[in-house]
Amino acid sequence: HSFLFLTIRSNYRYVFFLTSYFLQLIFLPYLFILGKAVSRDGFPEIKDSSLVVCFGEMLIDFVPTISGLSLADAPAFKKAPGGAPANVAVGIARLGGSSAFIGKVGEDEFGYMLADILKENNVNNEGMRFDPGARTALAFVTLRNDGEREFMFYRNPSADMLLQENELDFDLIRKAAIFHYGSISLITEPSKSAHIAAAKAAKDAGVILSYDPNLRLPLWPTAESAREGILSIWDTADIIKINEEEISFLTQGEDPYDDAVVRKLFHPNLKLLLVTEGPHGCRYYTQEFSGRVKGFKVEAVDTTGAGDAFVAGTLAQLASDLSLLQDEDRLRDVFKFANVCGALTVTERGAIPALPTKEAVLDAILKSVA
Numbered sequence: 001h002s003f004l005f006l007t008i009r010s011n012y013r014y015v016f017f018l019t020s021y022f023l024q025l026i027f028l029p030y031l032f033i034l035g036k037a038v039s040r041d042g043f044p045e046i047k048d049s050s051l052v053v054c055f056g057e058m059l060i061d062f063v064p065t066i067s068g069l070s071l072a073d074a075p076a077f078k079k080a081p082g083g084a085p086a087n088v089a090v091g092i093a094r095l096g097g098s099s100a101f102i103g104k105v106g107e108d109e110f111g112y113m114l115a116d117i118l119k120e121n122n123v124n125n126e127g128m129r130f131d132p133g134a135r136t137a138l139a140f141v142t143l144r145n146d147g148e149r150e151f152m153f154y155r156n157p158s159a160d161m162l163l164q165e166n167e168l169d170f171d172l173i174r175k176a177a178i179f180h181y182g183s184i185s186l187i188t189e190p191s192k193s194a195h196i197a198a199a200k201a202a203k204d205a206g207v208i209l210s211y212d213p214n215l216r217l218p219l220w221p222t223a224e225s226a227r228e229g230i231l232s233i234w235d236t237a238d239i240i241k242i243n244e245e246e247i248s249f250l251t252q253g254e255d256p257y258d259d260a261v262v263r264k265l266f267h268p269n270l271k272l273l274l275v276t277e278g279p280h281g282c283r284y285y286t287q288e289f290s291g292r293v294k295g296f297k298v299e300a301v302d303t304t305g306a307g308d309a310f311v312a313g314t315l316a317q318l319a320s321d322l323s324l325l326q327d328e329d330r331l332r333d334v335f336k337f338a339n340v341c342g343a344l345t346v347t348e349r350g351a352i353p354a355l356p357t358k359e360a361v362l363d364a365i366l367k368s369v370a
Helices: 001-032 084-094 108-122 168-173 191-204 223-231 243-252 258-261 306-318 323-325 327-346 358-369
Strands: 051-055 057-062 077-082 098-106 124-131 136-144 147-153 178-181 209-212 239-243 271-278 282-285 290-293
Touching: 051 084, 051 168, 051 191, 051 209, 057 108, 057 124, 077 084, 077 108, 084 098, 084 108, 084 178, 084 306, 098 108, 098 168, 108 124, 124 168, 147 323, 168 191, 178 191, 191 209, 209 290, 209 306, 223 243, 239 243, 239 306, 258 282, 282 327, 290 327, 306 327, 323 327
Parallel strands: 051 098, 051 178, 057 136, 098 124, 178 209, 209 239, 239 271
Antiparallel strands: 057 077, 136 147, 271 282, 282 290
């Protein structure tokens, strides 16, 4: 009896194996046709359809309590969490979107503080790593009378520069609708290799790639290395956001207000090129159309994080509906909303503390048309 039972159980296993095998052969091609990522076990990966994963640096900004003074003359500094990709992640969450952050901080008080800030702001921080041998990056930011900034960085090396490829959360990356990053993580190894591997994994999984170069010349060895580094990943991005200074830098001094100059930066596979102009709003370029959306007037206190707030306002909406990229009228509404996000951020000091909620943005828009 026991022999017969084992024989029957063995046959059932064989039949189950054959059935599973042929079902995968039949249905897998259709999964690929539908554009769904398929995991190693042959079943489709579950995507969070509106998740934006932000990759790169998170640090502490020290901002003078009085504007218009040099670092040496500033009497005191206010501590504020920052780092462009982290700002975007928090900005998206504040607006009611779904976001995650991947990066590395020091295994120190500042590092744990930053991880807690992400969690408090409803940002998924499972992709964060802590380095026991390097400190969390610091940046002292001087504010001129016009609210514009000058930077002094402390990162020799800081933990964000030491993120390795084997520390990446690839499952989180592949679940995203949009993968957003800057160029600072490209400056040194091993973060450069980690960056490239993360972007490739996202691209292979059908995730939209969003790129804000976020030019910080003092961090690069030379201006030429900065230009080469920023452009080295240019053609892989689906969405790129730049400002006038970055256009002039990348085109080696050409007019950033000339559409023909901007179009030189438009690569064949790019879905959207955005040019932010501070208080004057933004310009947008796609394969089919282009235009300008005027800014939202406020009294500037600190421009830190304004561009990141604009990116957050844009990506929060695109992540939930990528068809917006083909509809100019609806896309212009996205940029009106994003412009207000950026404007409200400059009314307070620091980046993350100043990022607005969706309610604050909508309230500002209503008041402006009242």
